[in-house]
Amino acid sequence: MAGPMAEAPRRIGVFVCHCGHNIARTVDVEEVVAKARRWEGVVHADHYTYMCSDPGQRLIRDRTAEHNLDAIVIASCSPRLHERTFRRAAHAGGLNPYRVEMANIREHCSWIHDDSRQATAKAVRITRAMVEKVRLDQPLEDLVFPVTPVAVVIGGGIAGIQAALDIADAGHHVYLVERSPSIGGNMARLSETFPTLDCAQCTLTPKMVEVGQHPNIEIITCAEVESVEGYVGNFVVTIRERPRYVDWSLCTGCGDCVEKCPVRDIPSEFDRGIGRRKAIYTPFPQAVPNKPTIDPATCIWFGPPTRSGKKRCGVCATICPTGAIRFDDTEQVRQVEAGAIVVATGYRLYDQARLPEYGGGQYPDVIDGLQLERMLSASGPTAGQLRRPSDGAPVESVAFIQCAGSRDVNHRPYCSKVCCMYTAKHALLFKHKVPQGKAYVFYIDLRHAGRDYEEFLVRTQDAGVRMIRGKASRVTDRLEAGEEPGKLVVVGEDTLSKQLLRVQVDLVVLALAMQPADGVEELASRLKIGLTPDGFLAEAHIKLRPIESMTAGFYLAGAGHGPRDIPETVAQASAAAGKVLALFSHDEIKSDPAIATVREQDCIGCGQCLDACPSAARSLDERTRKVRVTEALCLGCGACAPACPTGAADMLNFTDDQLFGMLRSVLAAPASAER
Amino acid sequence: MTATRVPVAAPDEPPPGPHVPRVVVFACNWCSYTAADLAGTTRLRMPAGFTVLRVMCSGRVDPLYILEALALGADAVLVTGCHPGDCHYSSGNVQARRRVDFVKQILDRLGLSGRLEMHHVSAAEAPRFQQLMTSAVERIERLGPSPLSAGCPVLPPNKRDAFCTVLRHIAGQLSVTPPEGTSIEEALVTEGFGEPEYDVDRCIGCGACAASCPQHNIEIVDADGTRTISRFHSRCVRCKTCEESCPVDALRVVPRFDLAAFLSEERRPALELPLVCCARCGQPVAPRRQIAQLGDAMNDHAVPREDTMLCAACQRRAHAAAMRRHMTAHRQAGGQT
Amino acid sequence: MKQVYLVPHRCMGCEECLVACEKAHDWETRAYVEIVDGYFPFPMRCNHCQDAPCMAACPKDAIKRSASGAVVVDTALCIGCGTCSLVCPFGVPRVSARTGKVVKCDLCDDRVTRGERPICVESCPKGALQFGEVDEPLAMRRQRLARQLKGALRAC
Numbered sequence A: 001m002a003g004p005m006a007e008a009p010r011r012i013g014v015f016v017c018h019c020g021h022n023i024a025r026t027v028d029v030e031e032v033v034a035k036a037r038r039w040e041g042v043v044h045a046d047h048y049t050y051m052c053s054d055p056g057q058r059l060i061r062d063r064t065a066e067h068n069l070d071a072i073v074i075a076s077c078s079p080r081l082h083e084r085t086f087r088r089a090a091h092a093g094g095l096n097p098y099r100v101e102m103a104n105i106r107e108h109c110s111w112i113h114d115d116s117r118q119a120t121a122k123a124v125r126i127t128r129a130m131v132e133k134v135r136l137d138q139p140l141e142d143l144v145f146p147v148t149p150v151a152v153v154i155g156g157g158i159a160g161i162q163a164a165l166d167i168a169d170a171g172h173h174v175y176l177v178e179r180s181p182s183i184g185g186n187m188a189r190l191s192e193t194f195p196t197l198d199c200a201q202c203t204l205t206p207k208m209v210e211v212g213q214h215p216n217i218e219i220i221t222c223a224e225v226e227s228v229e230g231y232v233g234n235f236v237v238t239i240r241e242r243p244r245y246v247d248w249s250l251c252t253g254c255g256d257c258v259e260k261c262p263v264r265d266i267p268s269e270f271d272r273g274i275g276r277r278k279a280i281y282t283p284f285p286q287a288v289p290n291k292p293t294i295d296p297a298t299c300i301w302f303g304p305p306t307r308s309g310k311k312r313c314g315v316c317a318t319i320c321p322t323g324a325i326r327f328d329d330t331e332q333v334r335q336v337e338a339g340a341i342v343v344a345t346g347y348r349l350y351d352q353a354r355l356p357e358y359g360g361g362q363y364p365d366v367i368d369g370l371q372l373e374r375m376l377s378a379s380g381p382t383a384g385q386l387r388r389p390s391d392g393a394p395v396e397s398v399a400f401i402q403c404a405g406s407r408d409v410n411h412r413p414y415c416s417k418v419c420c421m422y423t424a425k426h427a428l429l430f431k432h433k434v435p436q437g438k439a440y441v442f443y444i445d446l447r448h449a450g451r452d453y454e455e456f457l458v459r460t461q462d463a464g465v466r467m468i469r470g471k472a473s474r475v476t477d478r479l480e481a482g483e484e485p486g487k488l489v490v491v492g493e494d495t496l497s498k499q500l501l502r503v504q505v506d507l508v509v510l511a512l513a514m515q516p517a518d519g520v521e522e523l524a525s526r527l528k529i530g531l532t533p534d535g536f537l538a539e540a541h542i543k544l545r546p547i548e549s550m551t552a553g554f555y556l557a558g559a560g561h562g563p564r565d566i567p568e569t570v571a572q573a574s575a576a577a578g579k580v581l582a583l584f585s586h587d588e589i590k591s592d593p594a595i596a597t598v599r600e601q602d603c604i605g606c607g608q609c610l611d612a613c614p615s616a617a618r619s620l621d622e623r624t625r626k627v628r629v630t631e632a633l634c635l636g637c638g639a640c641a642p643a644c645p646t647g648a649a650d651m652l653n654f655t656d657d658q659l660f661g662m663l664r665s666v667l668a669a670p671a672s673a674e675r
Numbered sequence B: 001m002t003a004t005r006v007p008v009a010a011p012d013e014p015p016p017g018p019h020v021p022r023v024v025v026f027a028c029n030w031c032s033y034t035a036a037d038l039a040g041t042t043r044l045r046m047p048a049g050f051t052v053l054r055v056m057c058s059g060r061v062d063p064l065y066i067l068e069a070l071a072l073g074a075d076a077v078l079v080t081g082c083h084p085g086d087c088h089y090s091s092g093n094v095q096a097r098r099r100v101d102f103v104k105q106i107l108d109r110l111g112l113s114g115r116l117e118m119h120h121v122s123a124a125e126a127p128r129f130q131q132l133m134t135s136a137v138e139r140i141e142r143l144g145p146s147p148l149s150a151g152c153p154v155l156p157p158n159k160r161d162a163f164c165t166v167l168r169h170i171a172g173q174l175s176v177t178p179p180e181g182t183s184i185e186e187a188l189v190t191e192g193f194g195e196p197e198y199d200v201d202r203c204i205g206c207g208a209c210a211a212s213c214p215q216h217n218i219e220i221v222d223a224d225g226t227r228t229i230s231r232f233h234s235r236c237v238r239c240k241t242c243e244e245s246c247p248v249d250a251l252r253v254v255p256r257f258d259l260a261a262f263l264s265e266e267r268r269p270a271l272e273l274p275l276v277c278c279a280r281c282g283q284p285v286a287p288r289r290q291i292a293q294l295g296d297a298m299n300d301h302a303v304p305r306e307d308t309m310l311c312a313a314c315q316r317r318a319h320a321a322a323m324r325r326h327m328t329a330h331r332q333a334g335g336q337t
Numbered sequence C: 001m002k003q004v005y006l007v008p009h010r011c012m013g014c015e016e017c018l019v020a021c022e023k024a025h026d027w028e029t030r031a032y033v034e035i036v037d038g039y040f041p042f043p044m045r046c047n048h049c050q051d052a053p054c055m056a057a058c059p060k061d062a063i064k065r066s067a068s069g070a071v072v073v074d075t076a077l078c079i080g081c082g083t084c085s086l087v088c089p090f091g092v093p094r095v096s097a098r099t100g101k102v103v104k105c106d107l108c109d110d111r112v113t114r115g116e117r118p119i120c121v122e123s124c125p126k127g128a129l130q131f132g133e134v135d136e137p138l139a140m141r142r143q144r145l146a147r148q149l150k151g152a153l154r155a156c
Helices: A029-037 A054-066 A079-092 A106-110 A116-135 A158-169 A200-213 A256-260 A315-319 A369-376 A419-433 A453-462 A520-527 A566-584 A608-612 A656-668 B032-041 B063-071 B092-110 B126-143 B159-174 B208-212 B241-245 B259-264 B288-292 B294-298 B312-332 C016-024 C053-057 C083-087 C109-113 C119-123 C136-155
Strands: A012-017 A042-048 A071-076 A100-104 A143-146 A150-154 A173-177 A217-220 A223-231 A234-241 A332-338 A340-343 A347-349 A366-368 A397-404 A438-443 A466-469 A474-476 A488-494 A499-505 A507-512 A514-516 A539-541 A545-549 A554-556 A588-591 A596-598 A618-621 A626-629 A649-651 B023-028 B050-055 B076-081 B116-120 B194-198 B218-223 B226-232 B251-255 B267-277 B284-287 C002-006 C032-036 C040-044 C063-065 C071-073 C129-133
Touching: A012 A029, A012 A054, A012 A116, A029 A042, A029 A116, A042 A054, A054 A071, A054 A079, A071 A079, A071 A116, A079 A100, A079 B032, A100 A106, A100 A116, A106 A116, A106 B032, A116 A656, A116 B050, A150 A158, A150 A332, A158 A173, A158 A200, A158 A217, A158 A340, A158 A566, A173 A223, A173 A234, A200 A217, A223 A520, A234 A340, A256 A315, A340 A520, A340 A566, A366 A369, A369 A419, A369 A507, A397 A419, A397 A488, A397 A499, A419 A438, A419 A453, A419 A507, A438 A488, A438 A499, A466 A488, A488 A507, A545 A566, A554 A566, A596 A626, A608 A618, A656 B023, A656 B050, A656 B063, B023 B032, B023 B126, B032 B050, B032 B076, B032 B126, B050 B126, B063 B076, B063 B092, B063 B159, B076 B092, B076 B126, B092 B116, B092 B159, B092 B259, B159 B259, B194 B226, B194 B267, B208 B218, B208 B241, B241 B251, B267 B288, B284 B288, B288 B294, B288 C083, B294 C053, B294 C083, B312 C032, B312 C040, C016 C032, C016 C119, C053 C063, C053 C083, C119 C129
Parallel strands: A012 A042, A012 A071, A071 A100, A150 A173, A150 A340, A173 A217, A340 A554, A366 A507, A397 A438, A397 A507, A438 A466, B023 B050, B023 B076, B076 B116
Antiparallel strands: A143 A588, A223 A234, A234 A332, A347 A514, A474 A488, A488 A499, A539 A545, A545 A554, A596 A649, A618 A626, B194 B251, B218 B226, B226 B267, B267 B284, C002 C129, C032 C040, C063 C071
16 A cells, blocks of 8 residues: 555656557557647657567666656557556556556547547547546555465355365365254255265265364364454454353263153254154264254253252263263354355255145145155165155155246246256155156256256156146145045146146155255355345356355355255365465465545545445444445445545545546547547 | 646647537446447447546446536536446446436436436447447537536535535536425435434424534524524535434434535525523523423433523523622631631 | 632632643633622632532433543533533533534543642642542641641740
8 A cells, every 4th residue: 555645746658659550540649749748747758669569668667767757658558458568567667557557549549430630639638638647646555465374164064065175185274164063064964966876975974074084174063153354364253152062072972862862752953854853962873073962942951940949851961971961061152263264054945834835834745855855865764765744654656846936936036956856866766765656747847957967867757757847836635526535636737738637646845946044144244245136145256256255255165155966066165165275375465456545534434435335345433433444355446435425435546536637638628629 | 535636738729610529438447448448449430529438347436527527518428337237346337327317317407418328338248339439429419519618617625515516517507596396306316415304393402413513514593582403405415423413313314415405505494493591691591492301311400490591601600609609608707718 | 539629719810720721621621710790710610510410411321420530521422412511500511612512621530540630720820729539628727727726836
């Protein structure tokens, strides 16, 4: 940053480029030079055939040194092309690179106008405007920030796991923060994954174990990130850990406490209600860390005491061989320093109850894909048997309803991408388990784009799964004459054969829309990172910067960014890790110094500029009632300055005074000569 | 803004000829400026009557720049930026749009329509850029040159003062006196323009708003036993300091821009409250309402009574006199000092 | 609590206390000198009442008691409504036209905390202003009387 306002340049040089014929054919470069020589502060003006060439750059360097120039304007092509080139050349001549401006007299003049007189007059006008701008340019220095080479990964699903492993393998410390008691996320719930039907646990568990044993990764479960202060390279992250009521440093994972716990009918979160857990529990057998926690809401000890005031139960504490039960556990808050944060918060499914037309939340035999996964899983609550939740009877027929809540302006407008594949998988797995069973898929479109995905669909169809093109309209238990009691009816239309259908099935599986995980909205506002209108994490640029958030230092991975399958998630997680490692590969990072400023004496602390900033770089100091800019976060767009009513907000080297100077010079001379 | 004013050399004597349009184009570095570059690279011909000024983001364009450009004699101003959703800085173009729409509202009321536009141009849309420049210049050829001749007054360093100066200059040049009540629709008013609105039933006239306003926008005048609270519309910057300072929540600062009030610098009265005057010297002390509501806050303390109310100076004098009498009596009674 | 108290016959109305207060407080004095009956000068400042009505009445709770016992206005919270000015029986606080906040004697809290005396006391050329515990003047009087007695006895 420049310190206090440096003295305005007094020795300005103007270099006009011919660009061979490109400029010189239409613009009279000598006249531009002659005019420039008459402008106040211009002590040297010259022209040359190719300014960007080696001799051209040498000319700039030499003349700058020779005439002791303290600012230069190069009238040539677009700054988007050669600004960096000329800044470097001037710097070699002893000039501050931020006192170099380019006047675009090629793309914006000689190439678009034919009349030489008009083009020359316009070239003079453009060049003069840039001389007015350079007059007020500050001699800026690149901003430099140190980097703490430690990462925090928020979310312990497959995305967080992959990102953590990649960063840790490169030798940097990672804090993996996960809300639930174990890492694994949604992938741990799956039975088999498409298109290979690999066992999900078999592919995931080795990675989970690797994370658990990695010397560079510290897993913090039952924890959430409460706040992040600071900026890229220099974050202070506050993590709040919930009490587990079990001392994991003493616990050996023997499981005796779980076996003896008398509370046995709590719906399991991991099994999404299909299975049951105890009040003290480990979420699933392959959990990492494989240690139990107590749910105080359902544990008897935390409930009403006896009449004499004694706590009830406490069997787990009695039985524990290492005395690891800690009923007096409290929450812990800790702060860690980090340089980068990967946000891998994952997804949840749309709430079934919002689709009453499908009996969501009404009929126990209407379930979603993840619940079915738990049933299909060999280590799940039904040991891989498909049973109707209502009466436990075996499932002989199943209907899959696609786009339940997706592609619907009344619910989620987007396509959830993976449902076509996982429904095909579900249908195929059903047929494997119940070869004579009937499977129907009600679809709008079939979206199987991916390696081996189309082939998988063919395999599914070959297995006898009936694909019905038509969005199901209703699931009901109101039967018509001749229909079998005890089975649900799916009402739909086969649009290809133009028939209305009523199909009776034992089980209905809804392919519910994928949504960002619960609580992401609050997390994003605490972290000050953006969300898309659909609530997913927002990337810096939808095409070319899909891994970074708008806010520097935050990287996105996985389904928190949008619906995607496992290979994409893993790829994105590694990409995020790559970005993090690029950041960590320097001890310091440099940043463009042309950023926003606050003139404190004019700032009245109204805060209207805060909302205008897209990267939360501005903050109001409550004590002094003045606005501050966090340099590392400022993107240099300048949108804050027009919001400021007193003019305290401005932007370095794009100041209000510079813009006024340019306007005056462009408009001071009437343009009658150009016709 | 600093006080630096940069001298510009006098223009050459122009040869006589038909007026050539002077259109100022603000283009954002990432989209529209790049589109202009691409138009150049593909040699798309355009009339010469426009000049492009590069900003990093269209959100940088201050309403004051637009007005200043027009005041300096620009025939038209085009603000170009990225398409909604594409802004390199996510929301700058949306803010630019809002600010341009706001200035358009002002210009309409000044009778200077048709000389300001905002267009969204992506970096690939070179032919569109060509078409926009061509049609802008052609439209000015039809519409005629700007009725404002070059020669804007030097802008004062304070930004609000500069805005008022340019606005009044333009209105003066056009001989426009907008009728009363020409407020712009609230949703279209951008940052920095507003007016404090008083709940006339709640206000106790204490003057905290006037004391706290950093712009000295609120004026309190005590005359003939009445306190009048009024505001200058052009000074309010919508900082809401007055709203936060009001002890009885009687103030709301609303977005507002009333051109007539802005130009005339008149006081806009908000409310009047009867004053209680000093029982001794007759100087106004405080509004009756402020004294009346003291009782609630005072608990067991003696609440000042309206009929015996003294101003602070008379209060001091009375106290000093009482002490003097006390000391005299004390000494006469033989007490030591 | 230590307070500023007046030895009235020593005051000559020079207003040196006003000037010293002004210099120490951002060029706005918090002290007054009232003239009674045309020529008796009576210096006044905030009495830092034990049960201050200004503290009770302030709508923003901006008036608090400092560690040294002085009644002090927190200018960050003050909104300049003038309520304290209305309720003070001595007419001491006033709203500054310059800052829009209340100016009131703070018993030179920063000096007193360092063990020094308020600037008005320090600057009074005649010692009309003294700084001490409330009952100190009585104690001093007793001391003086005792000394006088002692002197008278010795003369006998």
